[in-house]
Amino acid sequence: MGFELNKESYSGGIKAISIGKGDSAITVGGESCYPFHTFEGDMPNKPVVAMEIWDMEPEDWPEPVMAHFKDVVADPAAWAKKCVDDFSADAIVVQLKSIDPNDKDASGQSAAETVKKVLAAVNVPVIVWGCANPSKDEEVLKIIAEACQGDNLVLGPVEEANYKGIGAAAMGYGHAVIASSPIDVNLAKQINILLENLGMPMDRLLVDPTTGGLGYGLEYTYSVMERLSMAAMVQGDDKLQFPMINNLGNEVWKCKEAKQTLKEAEVLGDPEKRGIMMEAIGAISYLMSGSNILVMRHPEAIRMTKEYIDALTDGGSLQDSKPILKVMEEVSVDFAALAPPVDLTIAEEKKAEPAKKAAPAKKEAAKPAPAPKAEKVAPPKEEVKAEAKPEPAVDQEAQAKADAEAKVKAEADAKAKAEADEKAKAEAEAKAKADAEAKAKADAEAKAKAEADALKADAERREEEEKALRRLRAQARAAAEDAVVSASAVEETVTAAAVQKTDQEKIIEMLDRFHKRK
Known part of the structure; x- marks a missing residue:
């Protein structure tokens, strides 16, 4: 097909x-x-x-x-x-x-x-x-x-x-x-x-x-x-x-x-x-x-x-x-x-890095622990003291390292939070702007529609008035034409009076009638 x-x-x-x-x-x-x-x-x-x-x-x-x-x-x-x-x-x-x-x-x-x-x-x-x-x-x-x-x-x-x-x-x-x-x-x-x-x-x-x-x-x-x-x-x-x-x-x-x-x-x-x-x-x-x-x-x-x-x-x-x-x-x-510099680091990876590095630090700090057991077999006290001196140094180094990692983690968390807040703020502003534009457009369309409807209604009203006026005029013309036809159809008949009076007699008769009314 x-x-x-x-x-x-x-x-x-x-x-x-x-x-x-x-x-x-x-x-x-x-x-x-x-x-x-x-x-x-x-x-x-x-x-x-x-x-x-x-x-x-x-x-x-x-x-x-x-x-x-x-x-x-x-x-x-x-x-x-x-x-x-x-x-x-x-x-x-x-x-x-x-x-x-x-x-x-x-x-x-x-x-x-x-x-x-x-x-x-x-x-x-x-x-x-x-x-x-x-x-x-x-x-x-x-x-x-x-x-x-x-x-x-x-x-x-x-x-x-x-x-x-x-x-x-x-x-x-x-x-x-x-x-x-x-x-x-x-x-x-x-x-x-x-x-x-x-x-x-x-x-x-x-x-x-x-x-x-x-x-x-x-x-x-x-x-x-x-x-x-x-x-x-x-x-x-x-x-x-x-x-x-x-x-x-x-x-x-x-x-x-x-x-x-x-x-x-x-x-x-x-x-x-x-x-x-x-x-x-x-x-x-x-x-x-x-x-x-x-x-x-x-x-x-x-x-x-x-x-x-x-x-x-x-x-x-x-x-x-x-x-x-x-x-x-x-x-x-x-x-x-x-173009701005590209940062391909994922925020979740930044947060996870300090936790991974902090774990071995605790194990290293625990290594000097067996030293006290050696005191029982070691002869002089001076040697015990000499062997115990490195212990505080190891603990201090581990603590510094842990503090640095904690600081990095805190800074990464703060940066991630700031970025999230900024993104949320931008999205809120964009949404507010879009809502305002949509409302303005809707208002403009509604206004235009209302004006168009008003114009249309006014035009229809004028058209109806014109039609009514034309009907009235047509009726008036028809009535006038009928009246003319009726008038022409009627034949007037005039009959002479039985007694014919002169103009002078008619005037006297009219004056008598006026005086009687008074």
Whole structure:
């Protein structure tokens, strides 16, 4: 019987979204299976690797990554062109760092000019990423959307606090948006629904689940992205069937470990290779959880990531992949010299040693005992005294030896006790720290869940109110229509009075009636 591969069946898929315009446009998404599971479905479009540039000169980039861009960081357009021409970037992400109100607080007009220069310099799709300040992002992205009308930019992040303004501008001027939520499935779905209710076309929507760096929340983001993919593929939830984007490079290279020099963290090895591997490992992890667009920074990390994508989609081996190309001087770290000295002595052996050595000491001290028996046959007293002189010397030597061994044993016991106490203390501190972290994580998850539930309940309440209002309006319209129909159906009949009076007679009659009432 031949081997039969167990295959998963999918009721849904990811929508195919086009970004950019004209010949430079690219399509992301469109898969009908889990990432790279092409034996179960189709994956028509490979994941895209975009390179980030800043609209201002970075001040805190570490030397291993700054070495590749130090000649162009002062000019965003030249920077973007180098990323495309020299490093084969599939798209460019303009990080609007200068507009942050807590930094330079640059204007929307200056940001729009920068984006227009980048568009003129490259022929790949351009993504514009704000500073994550909702009000400032709304103000600036609306100006950029108008200034770059028809260029099909991708604008983000769009949050619940600013989705109306940015969404309306994107719809009006022909751009796509990035719906951003704080690492939560329910909140990701909620912002998608809000944009859909606003009227945003669903073929111009990308999802940002909020990206964590390696060692700084990657596993949390990974699990949420997995759940988003499962909901879209297996459960067929059409509110979550959108390509995902991860702003990875910005997160990895601001980590402490990626910035530390060899002198600051020698045990972490070569700082250049360290940062590259952190970014490449993060990229591969997010690809396996369903990422369609990776925003990256270091050229070598990008090269390795693209080779991995090609190997999984087109087949082949990575054994011939080139090692990391360094631009800084070679670093050699003697890890053996940095390691603490190895003590292979077992604590139980140290404790047992004094007891073994003390036993023969007692036997040696007992050897002079037969001397008194010789007094009966020995003639003079002087000889007896002379023979008895060595006895105290032997006893004294044995006692000194026993004292030394006892001292060694006591020191070994004290050292073992101190080590045990220190180990117990370290274990207690580690347990307390783990408990505190677990409690903090549980509290954060509970808070996020409570907020999501509250948002969901509020949305359901508003939806019910809208339905009730629509029902009332429908009833009112139906009643009005019935009234009109009834009125038109009734025919009024007018009969002439038997006695016809003049106007003067009618007035007199009315006056008489009024006077009578009074």
